[in-house]
Amino acid sequence: MYYNIDDILCEDHLVECRLEVDLYKGIFLDKEAHIEDGNLQRGHVMKLPFWMAKIMSEQEYDGIQLVQVEILEIFEDEIQKHLDADPTIVNLKQYSPYYYQLGFKMADMIPNEIRLEGFRGANKLRETLIETLKKRSIQVIFQLVQSKLEELNILTEDEKQNFYLSKGIKLQYEKWEQRLTRRQKNDIPNKKLKEL
Template identity: 90%
Template sequence: MYYNIEDILCEDHLVECRLEVDLYKGSFLDKEAHTEDGNLQRGHVMKLPLWMAKIMSEQEYDGIQLVSVEILEIFEDEFQKALDADPQIVNLKYHSPYFYQLGFKMADMIANDVRLERFRGAVKLRETLIEALKKRSIQVIFKLVQSKLEELNLLTEDEKENFYLSKKIKLEYEKWEQRLTRRQKNDIPNKKLKQL
């Protein structure tokens, strides 16, 4: 099986999970849990890496899901509304260098769980992320034209990738344009040859 390094780094992000069952000797999962017997009780909230939360949320015990994943604050309604209003003013990289990937992974995990408050649902989250990426990508292309390379450190990994791809396309276009111009110059007949 092939693992993408960006997926690995993205899934290392910590998410809050709530235990839906009692977990015998499960305190090793939460360093902050102080239990004498090492057991974790149903309802206990702990932070787990996204990859582990995903695995545990897919497991069941007696027909009950082991953990339910809480939506990250950066994907709650208030933050989504800010992204809808003007995604360019929000520093997404501050929240996660893999903001978009993390958002799509959270949407896949949480789906449209009706128990979640402050969350409009997975479909709306996906739409918001796509629109934010579109609007911010236009900004990335503008930065390319303006050559404001110092602002690149504010971009997420996906936005940087778009920036470098845009830059590559621009350079390829300029090379093509130069070749076309040279070819047109060479197509002009030489006056001396015409006289012969």
């Protein structure tokens, strides 16, 4: 089994989790907790890497989910509204280099029918991410390819891949165009010779 390095880096992002059960000697999960007996109580909030939070949220004890994962602030309504208005002016990379991947993974963890304060739901998050990637690909990435700028520090990892793909396609098209122009130039004298 092989792991994608982008997946590993994406899932290393810290997310807040709330314990739904008492966790005996669970202090090792939260280094910032100052608890003498080492037991974490139900309701304790801690930060875990996304991959661990996902695993723990899928586990149950006596029919109760171990942890409830909180929605990251970077996917709450306030940010989504900015993205709906004009995604090209938002620097997504400052939130996470893997903004889209993390967003889809988070949306997959949340049941579609759940509505939380400050969060419109998993389906709306997915729609916003797709529309944002489309608009940013058309405007930001296309402008970078056309202007030959190398300012990629504003792009997420997905957008960088689109940029390099777009740049490669543009270079291939330019090479094809040059070959076509050379052929056309070479064909003109041959036609004149045949006519003579």
